[in-house]
Amino acid sequence: MxxxxxxxxxxxxxxxxxxxxxxxxxxxxxxxxxxxxxxxxxANLLPEDHQANIQYNQFLDIFGEEGNLVILGVKDSTIFTPVKFNAWNKLVKELDSVKEVAFSVSIADVKELKADRKQRKFVLEPLFKKAPTTNEEVAKIKKQLFENLPFYNNLLYNDKGTLQTAIYIDKAIVNTPARKDFITKRLIPTVEKFEKDHQIDVRMSGMPYIRxxxxxxxxxxxxxxxxxxxxxxxxxxxxxxxxxxxxxxxxxxxxxxxxxxxxxxxxxxxxxxxxxxxxxxxxxxxxxxxxxxxxxxxxxxxxxxxxxxxxxxxxxxxxxxxxxxxxxxxxxxxxxxxxxxxxxxxxxxxxxxxxxxxxxxxxxxxxxxxxxxxxxxxxxxxxxxxxxxxxxxxxxxxxxxxxxxxxxxxxxxxxxxxxxxxxxxxxxxxxxxEDMPKKAQFYKDIKFFETEFGGIMPLEILIDTKREKGVMKLSTLKKMEKLNEAIQTFPELSKPISITNLVKYSKQAYYKGNPKYYQLPTSQEKAHIFAFSKNSNTNSGMLNNFVDSTGRYTRITTFMKDVGTDKMDIIQGRLDAVIKKEFPKEKFTVSMTGKALVxxxxxxxxxxxxxxxxxxxxxxxxxxxxxxxxxxxxxxxxxxxxxxxxxxxxxxxxxxxxxxxxxxxxxxxxxxxxxxxxxxxxxxxxxxxxxxxxxxxxxxxxxxxxxxxxxxxxxxxxxxxxxxxxxxxxxxxxxxxxxxxxxxxxxxxxxxxxxxxxxxxxxxxxxxxxxxxxxxxxxxxxxxxxxxxxx
Structure with a gap:
């Protein structure tokens, strides 16, 4: 048997x-x-001890979760009419008041950096103090934003007239069920109500939303x-x-x-x-x-x-x-x-x-x-x-x-x-x-932000100057600016955001807001402009997003389009060549990271x-x-x-x-x-x-x-x-x-x-x-x- x-x-x-x-x-x-x-x-496809994971975790330790950004976008000329303009700002404020939102950055929050010559410091003043009631008032706000505030270009608007609002979710809930509840029960219904009431198509994206x-x-x-x-x-x-x-x-x-x-x-x-x-x-x-x-x-x-x-x-x-x-x-x-x-x-x-x-x-x-x-x-x-x-x-x-x-x-x-x-x-x-549903609205929205603002997937460049307050040295800032210029040569990458943007905005403010001075200061100008910065608290909030508390580490953030591994290898290779040339290894440690790259x-x-x-x-x-x-x-x-x-x-x-x-x-x-x-x-x-x-x-x-x-x-x-x-x-x-x-x-x-x-x-x-x-x-x-x- x-x-x-x-x-x-x-x-x-x-x-x-x-x-x-x-x-x-x-x-x-x-x-x-x-x-x-x-x-x-x-899904993390890499083992924990992989170099790319180590670099990404180091970035998170210094600057925190980078995947907490939800973006709202509008491409509609009628948004620049009093009723709709004010309704848009009201929508953002309503979302900003929700406990799950850490803070938001929108046209309603735009502050102009101005130099107070008497007290030798920078002050922030709102772009507009009261809600506009006429088309002329809205047109004036638009002109000031689009023509005189290049700091916000590609951050809150683009040259085609498209508006963008950044909503930063509380980092503590990004990887929890509370994120889903916020997106499905608060964000989407609120935005859909706005769309229905004002007949404006609002695009939504960002990693928390997509996920x-x-x-x-x-x-x-x-x-x-x-x-x-x-x-x-x-x-x-x-x-x-x-x-x-x-x-x-x-x-x-x-x-x-x-x-x-x-x-x-x-x-x-x-x-x-x-x-x-x-x-x-x-x-x-x-x-x-x-x-x-x-x-x-x-x-x-x-x-x-x-x-x-x-x-x-x-x-x-x-x-x-x-x-x-x-x-x-x-x-x-x-x-x-x-x-x-x-x-x-x-x-x-x-x-x-x-x-x-x-x-x-x-x-x-x-x-x-x-x-x-x-x-x-x-x-x-x-x-x-x-x-x-x-x-x-x-x-x-x-x-x-x-x-x-x-x-x-x-x-x-x-x-x-x-x-x-x-x-x-x-x-x-x-x-x-790449494998996401092509017919889904959220995929179409991703493509919208790629076309209008260069992408929604963050690519981070972490720079370690190897000494405290090394970031604010003019030589470091100039090296970063060259890297920023290299990034802008890639159609697959968005306009980068870094501490250099803020320094250039400070110089513009020092010269009475003239946009032609939106550039890095010379060595002679640096002492005066940085003296104004030290006397003011206005920049500290913005500064924390770009530089760590010791002044040793800084970041350059750009957003990627949907590129495959083959294109990304080319982009990374060319950026590595610039990094190697501008940031010698004995003085700097530079690494590229971000969710998309990982x-x-x-x-x-x-x-x-x-x-x-x-x-x-x-x-x-x-x-x-x-x-x-x-x-x-x-x-x-x-x-x-x-x-x-x-x-x-x-x-x-x-x-x-x-x-x-x-x-x-x-x-x-x-x-x-x-x-x-x-x-x-x-x-x-x-x-x-x-x-x-x-x-x-x-x-x-x-x-x-x-x-x-x-x-x-x-x-x-x-x-x-x-x-x-x-x-x-x-x-x-x-x-x-x-x-x-x-x-x-x-x-x-x-x-x-x-x-x-x-x-x-x-x-x-x-x-x-x-x-x-x-x-x-x-x-x-x-x-x-x-x-x-x-x-």
């Missing part, structure tokens, strides 16, 4: 005990769902994916099996699997991210093929002899082990992410692999037990086993393998050559907003690690093959049909200009882990037939093709449409993931049903013997002789 025969006996003799155990585990995991929480921070809306889209899509995956897989399943009973059992298994998936997310205290949100629908898509193999085998056995007890035992003993191996290989594909030094990928890998093994256990236990309580399937439910169209497909595959092997090999070689050409055209990319660095890091992860998956699955078949030639034969689809997909990405980025490189590890399942099922059946046919390879290959071909076809179609569900997403990365995995798995099916049997037949003399194909360390399927002795 084999191990799996004992397992089958235990399951079928202890049906009620097993079901009670499943109910208890399900109940316990349901209690964990309450611990599931949504991510309120950006809030984006995370809500992830939650909405997760529900959509679960329902979509359930719906599409149930329809396909029913189309193949034409049985409500079989469809109900399958949906019950994956339904419990989804509950377990949510439970495990809560149990591990993980956050819902753009990746972990894919776990529940992923479990549905991967769980259904388990049901296909188990139910298909059960119905085949019933059709052979009509004995339910024997059929259920054979389902567990003959398919259970092969299905365990396929699920282990699939889980291994995901588990390799655990070795990536990214918490985002590590959590995804752990959740996916744990849930894949869980859905296998659920299918193996629930399907045989539920069928044991039910009457035998009716003849009409078994008719799909002899469908003419399915028989024709299998016959066509047999004919191709028998008569057209040369054609298969020539086609394979041509496809490999074309794919290699495509691979060399692949580019690496990745940006913070993300771009993370993209490059992740791609390198995922290539290692894929290599590890291939190695791990090769070890499984070696353990199961104990033949290196069999490892080669089994890997070729699964590597080919990955190469074709990579080629297609090159031809269709789909870049390598975190979302698309995931495709290869996921698809490889799943597609190798078909190979294991085929080779397991092939080995069983080989033993039964006295090591005659041809009848063994054809018999394996006939029996596993139907199940492989069914599961591949289910997987194809299951992953295709992800293409309804509004996120570019999820669309790419779903579409590419679907295509890869379809190619893998063709490869496993045509190329794999062809290779087995071509290598007939080298592998069809006991010396090469030794007795397996693990009995994947019992030999046919043993099967006949089963109860």
């Amino acid at each position: 084999t191990f799996w025969t004992k397992i089958a006996g235990f399951i079928l003799r202890n049906r009620y005990l097993v079901l009670i155990a499943i109910a208890i585990v399900t109940g316990l995991l349901v209690t964990q769902i309450k611990y599931m929480r949504f991510s309120y921070t950006e 809030t809306i984006n995370s809500q889209n992830i939650i909405d899509e997760m529900q959509l994916f679960v329902l979509g995956a359930l719906g599409i897989t149930a329809l396909i399943f029913f189309f193949f099996f034409r049985s409500f009973r079989a469809t109900f059992i399958t949906l019950l298994v994956v339904g419990i699997g989804v509950i377990w998936a949510f439970g495990f997310i809560g149990f591990f205290r993980y956050e819902i991210t753009v990746l972990s949100a894919l776990i529940p629908p992923l479990i549905i898509v991967i769980g259904v093929p388990n049901a296909v193999f188990l139910i298909n085998k059960y119905q085949q056995e019933i059709k052979k002899h009509g004995n339910q007890a024997k059929s259920l035992q054979r389902v567990i003993s003959k398919i259970g082990n092969a299905t365990l191996m396929t699920n282990i290989t699939t889980a291994s594909g995901f588990a390799t992410f655990v070795f990536v030094k990214s918490s985002l990928l590590r959590e995804f890998g752990i959740l996916a692999s744990v849930n894949i093994i869980s859905i296998f256990i659920l299918a193996l236990l629930i399907i045989p037990i539920l069928y044991s309580f039910m009457p035998l399937p009716k003849e009409k439910h078994l008719n799909h086993l002899e469908k003419k169209w399915m028989e024709n497909i299998v016959s066509w595959m047999e004919r191709m393998v028998k008569e057209q092997r040369i054609t298969i090999y020539i086609t394979t070689v041509i496809v490999i050559i074309l794919s290699m050409i495509g691979v060399y055209q692949i580019r690496v990319s990745g940006s913070l907003i 993300f771009l660095k993370g993209t490059n890091y992740l791609i390198k690690n995922l290539v290692i992860s894929l290599s590890l998956a291939i190695l791990l699955i090769s070890i499984f093959m070696a353990w199961m078949f104990r033949s290196f030639k069999m490892i080669f034969i089994s890997l070729v049909p699964n590597m080919l689809p990955l190469l074709i997909t990579a080629g297609l990405m090159g031809f269709f200009s789909i870049p390598i980025k975190p979302s698309t490189i995931l495709v290869f590890s996921i698809a490889f882990g799943i597609s190798v399942d078909d190979t294991i099922h085929f080779l397991a059946k092939y080995r069983q037939e080989l033993l039964a046919n006295n090591w005659k390879i041809k009848p063994a290959v054809y018999a394996a093709l006939q029996e596993t071909g139907v199940s492989m076809f069914y599961t591949s179609i289910v997987l194809f449409f299951g992953f295709l569900v992800f293409t309804i997403s509004s996120f570019g990365g999820t669309i790419a993931l779903g579409g590419l995995v679907s295509v890869t798995l379809l190619l893998a099916m063709v490869s496993n049903l045509l190329l794999l049997p062809s290779l087995l037949l071509s290598f007939e003399k080298r592998i069809a013997n006991k010396k090469v194909l030794k007795e397996s360390n693990f009995k994947i399927l019992p030999p046919k002789e043993e099967a006949n002795k089963e109860i």
Whole structure:
């Protein structure tokens, strides 16, 4: 009696005990769902000890959270009429009064810096003291702001007449649920009311706003994916099996699997991210093929002899082990992410692999037990086993393998050559907003601010002068100004903001507000202007935003457009050249940082690690093959049909200009882990037939093709449409993931049903013997002789 025969006996003799155990585990995991929480921070793709993270954390320690800015923008000429102008200022003041807002900077708050010659100090005076009531008064304010106050250019206005308001959220709530409440319950309703009352289109952006809306889209899509995956897989399943009973059992298994998936997310205290949100629908898509193999085998056995007890035992003993191996290989594909030094990928890998093994256990236990309580399937439910169209497909595959092997090999070689050409055209990319929904209003608003003000993603340059009060030395300021001028040569970057802006504004104020003096002071002027600054408190608030309390550290802030890693590398290289020239290392330490830059660095890091992860998956699955078949030639034969689809997909990405980025490189590890399942099922059946046919390879290959071909076809179609569900997403990365995995798995099916049997037949003399194909360390399927002795 084999191990799996004992397992089958235990399951079928202890049906009620097993079901009670499943109910208890399900109940316990349901209690964990309450611990599931949504991510309120950006995904950090880098390990904590990475240089980019160290530099970013140093910046945060000195200047605090930089992602707390929400921007409101208006491009409407009617805003410069008394009613609307005053209403806009009232809107900003209303938002400024909310406890979640630290402070705001808007046209209503504009202060003019003026020199008080008598007291030798600078004073701040409001741009206007009372609300304007006539068009002339508004026009006067606009003229003064736009023509005489260049300090506020690109900060509060641009030359096209577009206004911008900066709302700084309390840093303490930026990464908490309170941020979401403020954005959704206070900011958006208040702005929408203003839009409705005054017929003005207000644009909103900034990292807190984007993150809030984006995370809500992830939650909405997760529900959509679960329902979509359930719906599409149930329809396909029913189309193949034409049985409500079989469809109900399958949906019950994956339904419990989804509950377990949510439970495990809560149990591990993980956050819902753009990746972990894919776990529940992923479990549905991967769980259904388990049901296909188990139910298909059960119905085949019933059709052979009509004995339910024997059929259920054979389902567990003959398919259970092969299905365990396929699920282990699939889980291994995901588990390799655990070795990536990214918490985002590590959590995804752990959740996916744990849930894949869980859905296998659920299918193996629930399907045989539920069928044991039910009457035998009716003849009409078994008719799909002899469908003419399915028989024709299998016959066509047999004919191709028998008569057209040369054609298969020539086609394979041509496809490999074309794919290699495509691979060399692949580019690496990745940006913070690249995969966000292009049709969403918040994405259109991002593009609006890119066009009008140069971007919304902060790029920070941190300068350490290595001595106290080193920032305010004129030589340092001049070096910073040269770096500012270099930044302005990039169309992808906005006009920079730094302490030099404030110093130039001070000189302008010293010369009675004349805008032509908006420039750095000369060494002679510096003493007079800085003397005025020391005597006044007016600059201290602004100064704190640009310089630390010791005067040693300063920052230059610019905002980036949506640039990919390739462009960012060029920008960084050119800026580094200016930094190296202007800021000698022995006197200064200068580093570029900011959320967007950390993300771009993370993209490059992740791609390198995922290539290692894929290599590890291939190695791990090769070890499984070696353990199961104990033949290196069999490892080669089994890997070729699964590597080919990955190469074709990579080629297609090159031809269709789909870049390598975190979302698309995931495709290869996921698809490889799943597609190798078909190979294991085929080779397991092939080995069983080989033993039964006295090591005659041809009848063994054809018999394996006939029996596993139907199940492989069914599961591949289910997987194809299951992953295709992800293409309804509004996120570019999820669309790419779903579409590419679907295509890869379809190619893998063709490869496993045509190329794999062809290779087995071509290598007939080298592998069809006991010396090469030794007795397996693990009995994947019992030999046919043993099967006949089963109860």
